[in-house]
Amino acid sequence: MTSTTPGLAEPAPSAPVPPGRPSPRVVVVGGGPGGYEAALVARRSGADVTIVERTGWGGAAVLTDVVPSKTLIATAEWMTIADRAPELGIRTAGLPVDGPARGHQVDLGRVNARVVELAEAQSGDIRARLEQEGVELLTGEGRLDGPQRVVVGDRVLEADVVLVATGATPRTLPEAQPDGERILTWTQLYGLSELPERLVVVGSGVTGAEFAGAYNALGSDVVLVSSRDRVLPGEDADAAEVIEEVFRSRGMTVLSRSRAAGARRTATGVEVTLADGRVVEGSHCLMAVGSVPATRGLGLEEAGVRLTGSGHVEVDKVSRTSARGVYAAGDCTGVLPLASVAAMQGRIAMAHALGDAVVPLDLREVAANIFTAPEIATVGMSQKALDEAGIRYVASTLELARNPRAKMLGMKDGFVKVFAHGATGIVLGGVVVAPRAGELIFPLTLAVSHRLTADEIAQSFTVYPSLSGSIAEVARVLHQRQD
Numbered sequence: 310m311t312s313t314t315p316g317l318a319e320p321a322p323s324a325p326v327p328p329g330r331p332s333p334r335v336v337v338v339g340g341g342p343g344g345y346e347a348a349l350v351a352r353r354s355g356a357d358v359t360i361v362e363r364t365g366w367g368g369a370a371v372l373t374d375v376v377p378s379k380t381l382i383a384t385a386e387w388m389t390i391a392d393r394a395p396e397l398g399i400r401t402a403g404l405p406v407d408g409p410a411r412g413h414q415v416d417l418g419r420v421n422a423r424v425v426e427l428a429e430a431q432s433g434d435i436r437a438r439l440e441q442e443g444v445e446l447l448t449g450e451g452r453l454d455g456p457q458r459v460v461v462g463d464r465v466l467e468a469d470v471v472l473v474a475t476g477a478t479p480r481t482l483p484e485a486q487p488d489g490e491r492i493l494t495w496t497q498l499y500g501l502s503e504l505p506e507r508l509v510v511v512g513s514g515v516t517g518a519e520f521a522g523a524y525n526a527l528g529s530d531v532v533l534v535s536s537r538d539r540v541l542p543g544e545d546a547d548a549a550e551v552i553e554e555v556f557r558s559r560g561m562t563v564l565s566r567s568r569a570a571g572a573r574r575t576a577t578g579v580e581v582t583l584a585d586g587r588v589v590e591g592s593h594c595l596m597a598v599g600s601v602p603a604t605r606g607l608g609l610e611e612a613g614v615r616l617t618g619s620g621h622v623e624v625d626k627v628s629r630t631s632a633r634g635v636y637a638a639g640d641c642t643g644v645l646p647l648a649s650v651a652a653m654q655g656r657i658a659m660a661h662a663l664g665d666a667v668v669p670l671d672l673r674e675v676a677a678n679i680f681t682a683p684e685i686a687t688v689g690m691s692q693k694a695l696d697e698a699g700i701r702y703v704a705s706t707l708e709l710a711r712n713p714r715a716k717m718l719g720m721k722d723g724f725v726k727v728f729a730h731g732a733t734g735i736v737l738g739g740v741v742v743a744p745r746a747g748e749l750i751f752p753l754t755l756a757v758s759h760r761l762t763a764d765e766i767a768q769s770f771t772v773y774p775s776l777s778g779s780i781a782e783v784a785r786v787l788h789q790r791q792d
Contacts, residue, residue, distance in 0.1 A: 335358045335470045336361070336466045337359070338471065339475040340361075341367060341369060341474055341639055342655070343652060350656050350659040352444055360444055360445070361449060361451035361461050363451075367431055371432050373499075380424045380427050386526070415528055453609060455612050470662040472659070473635065475603040475639075477602050479496060485596055490574075492579055493596065494597075495597060505591070506592040508593050512535075512599070513537065515543075521556065522556065526682060541553075544687070552685065572596070578592040579592070581594055613633075614631060626669035628642075628655070628657050645677075647675065674757055682744065686746035688738060695738070700737070704729075705784075712779045715743070723741075723746070725739070725743075727784060736766065738753075
C-alpha cells in the first residue's frame with residue numbers, strides 16, 4: 310500500500326431498523342481500512358456487526374505498512390529539506406560555507422520508536438472508535454464455514470453478510486528468505502536500531518522506490534536493484550525518469566535490468582546475487598518484490614468464493630464475490646493496493662449488501678501517490694492507457710522549476726502534466742511530480758470526478774504565488790491545443 314490510511318470521522322447516529330425486522334448480522338474478517346470502514350457503515354445502517362482481526366486494529370496498513378512507512382518517509386523528507394538549506398543561504402553553525410551541506414545525524418532507533426508509537430496510537434484510535442460505535446471486536450483467526458458462517462476459535466458466528474478484508478503479505482524469494490536482521494521485508498525495517506551502512510533494495514516498484522529514497526535521504530548508501538529498464542515501471546514514464554535522475558544525483562546506485570536471484574547473510578552483512586552472476590554486497594538487504602494475498606486457509610473456495618490464479622478474491626464493482634452474501638475488499642482482491650481503495654470497497658460493499666444507495670467503484674477517479682522525494686501523484690487515465698484506448702486527447706506539461714513559488718522554496722525537480730479530451734476539453738487525467746504532490750493532485754481529482762473541462766480549471770482563481778498555480782497554467786495551454 311502506497312496512500313495514507315483514511316481518517317476517522319466523528320460518529321454518526323445509526324440508522325434505525327424497520328419495526329418487526331431483525332437486525333442483519335454482519336461479520337467482517339480483517340480489521341484494516343477495508344474492514345473497519347465497512348464495519349462502521351454497517352453499524353450506522355443498523356446491523357449487528359462483529360469484526361475479527363488477528364494482528365491488531367487497523368491491520369497491516371496501520372501497524373506495518375502505510376502509517377509506519379509514511380512516518381519514516383516524513384522524517385526523511387526533513388533531511389531532504391535540510392540538504393536544500395545552503396542553496397537558500399542557510400547553513401548549520403560551525404560548518405564551513407563551502408563544506409558538506411549535511412549537518413544533521415539520524416538516530417534511527419528513536420525514529421523507529423516514534424514510528425511504532427504513532428502506529429500503535431492510530432491502532433488504538435481505531436479500536437476505540439469501533440467500540441464507541443457498538444461493533445463487537447474479536448481477536449483471532451476467522452475462517453469461513455460456508456457463505457453464512459465464520460468460525461473464530463471455539464466461537465461460531467452466523468452471518469447474513471460476510472466481508473473478507475484480510476489484506477496481503479510481503480512476497481519473498483526462495484533463495485532470499487528474510488531473517489528479520491540483515492535480510493528484511495518492509496514490515497521488519499522498524500526493528501532496526503542503527504542506520505544501515507549500505508542498504509541493497511531489491512525491487513524498484515512503489516515500495517522499493519519509496520524506501521530506497523527514504524534511506525538515501527537518512528544517510529545510508531543505497532543500491533537499488535531493478536529488473537526493468539527504469540525505476541517505477543508501472544508509472545508515468547516522464548515521472549519515473551525524474552525520480553531516477555534524482556536518485557542518481559543524490560548518490561544512489563541504480564542497477565537497471567538486473568534481476569536478483571538470491572540473497573544470503575555473511576559474517577558482516579549480506580550478498581545479493583544477480584541473475585547474471587554479479588554479486589552486490591551490503592550491510593542489509595530489503596526485499597521489495599511485491600505481495601501475495603492473505604487468502605489461504607480461510608475456507609473461501611469451500612464457501613463458493615472464486616479466487617484468481619494469483620490467489621486474489623474475484624470481486625465486481627460493488628465488491629461482491631461469487632458466493633451469495635460474501636463480499637471482499639482491500640489488497641486480498643488485487644483491485645488496487647491502496648488504503649483509500651480498500652476503504653471505498655468496504656463502504657460500497659456494506660451499502661450494497663444492506664440495501665443503501667451505492668455508486669460502483671470507478672478506478673478512473675482514484676487518486677494515488679508515491680511518497681518519493683519529489684512525490685508522484687496521479688489521477689484518471691494515464692498517457693499509456695489513453696494511447697492504448699485510442700482516445701483523442703491533448704496534453705500539456707509545465708516544469709516545476711518555472712513556478713515562482715517553487716523557485717522561492719528551492720524546488721527544481723518535477724512537473725505538472727494534464728490530459729484533456731481533444732474535442733470536449735474534459736480533463737481525463739493528470740500527473741503531478743513535486744514535493745507534497747499528494748496534496749496538489751486534489752484539484753485534478755475534482756476535475757476528473759466531476760468531468761470538468763480544462764477551460765473551467767483555467768478560469769478559476771489561484772493564489773499567487775502558489776504551486777497550484779501551475780495547474781491553472783497548464784489548463785490555459787490546453788485551451789489552445791484543443792481541436
